[in-house]
Amino acid sequence: xxxxxxxxxxxxxxxxxxxxxxxxxxxxxxxxxxxxxxxxxxxxxxxxxxxxxxxxxxxxxxxxxxxxxxxxxxxxxxxxxxxxxxxxxxxxxxxxxxxxxxxxxxxxxxxxxxxxxxxxxxxxx
Ligand SMILES: [Zn+2]
Numbered sequence: 001x002x003x004x005x006x007x008x009x010x011x012x013x014x015x016x017x018x019x020x021x022x023x024x025x026x027x028x029x030x031x032x033x034x035x036x037x038x039x040x041x042x043x044x045x046x047x048x049x050x051x052x053x054x055x056x057x058x059x060x061x062x063x064x065x066x067x068x069x070x071x072x073x074x075x076x077x078x079x080x081x082x083x084x085x086x087x088x089x090x091x092x093x094x095x096x097x098x099x100x101x102x103x104x105x106x107x108x109x110x111x112x113x114x115x116x117x118x119x120x121x122x123x124x125x
Contacts, residue, residue, distance in 0.1 A: 005119055008112050015105050015112070022098045022105070030091055035064025037077070037089025060085060 041056035043049075051057055060077035062085060077085045 002119065005116065008116055012109065012112055015109050019102065019105050022102050025098050026095060026102070031084075031088050032092040032095060033062060033064070033085055033088035034092055035062055035089075037062050037085050037092075039086075062089070 038061050039058050040061055042059045043051045043056040046052065060082045062075045062077050064073055064075075065071070066073045
C-alpha cells in the first residue's frame with residue numbers, strides 16, 4: 001500500500017469514527033423544540049406597570065414551522081414551560097450543528113474516496 005493510500009485510509013477511519021459519534025448524538029431520545037426558542041422583552045400593556053416607561057418583561061417565544069398550515073408560527077411559552085422549552089431549544093440547536101458536521105464529513109469522505117479512485121485509475125494509452 002502506498003504512503004498516500006495509507007494516509008487516506010487512516011483519514012477515512014477517522015471520519016467513520018466521527019460519523020458514528022455524531023449519529024449517536026443525533027439519535028438520542030430527548031425531546032426537541034424544532035424551531036427557535038428565544039427570550040424577548042415585551043410590554044404587558046398596563047399603563048401603570050413599570051414596563052410602560054422602561055424595558056418590557058422577559059418573555060420566552062417559540063418560533064416554528066406549522067407543518068399543516070405550511071407557515072411560520074410564533075407562540076408565547078407559558079412560564080411553567082420555560083425551562084423545558086429553553087432546554088429543548090438548545091438541544092435542537094446542537095442537533096442542527098451535528099447535522100451540519102455530518103454533511104462536512106460526507107463531503108470530506110467523497111473527496112478521499114475520489115482520491116483513492118484516482119490511485120486505482122487505469123492510465124490507458
Ligand atoms: Zn408590564
